[in-house]
Amino acid sequence: MSCRVVRSCAFTAERAWGALDIANLDGTTVRLHWTDQPYVWHVNDGQEVFVVLDGEVQMHYRDGGEERQVLLGVGDLFYAAVGCEHVAHPRGAARILVVEREGSV
Known part of the structure; x- marks a missing residue:
């Protein structure tokens, strides 16, 4: 298939x-994620772009050894450089577009 439409707000996962x-x-992979649960603290082995398409996500990250957090809403994105430790905590169900190196943690 050369073209397709994805209705992100209708996507759910098991x-x-x-x-x-x-x-x-x-x-570089482009993946649509659905979640209603936090992820785990992790560091990607490549860069990551995280875009909230539906819902809200409280992103926790460590910068210079200090833990910080920011609330991401629809249309917001979070960029994690190599070595940026972070964890996403959705507030209810959320749909997130993630762009990262194939096989990245």
């Missing part, structure tokens, strides 16, 4: 952080 693979751009 488990928290379940994903729909949208595209692989020469080793």
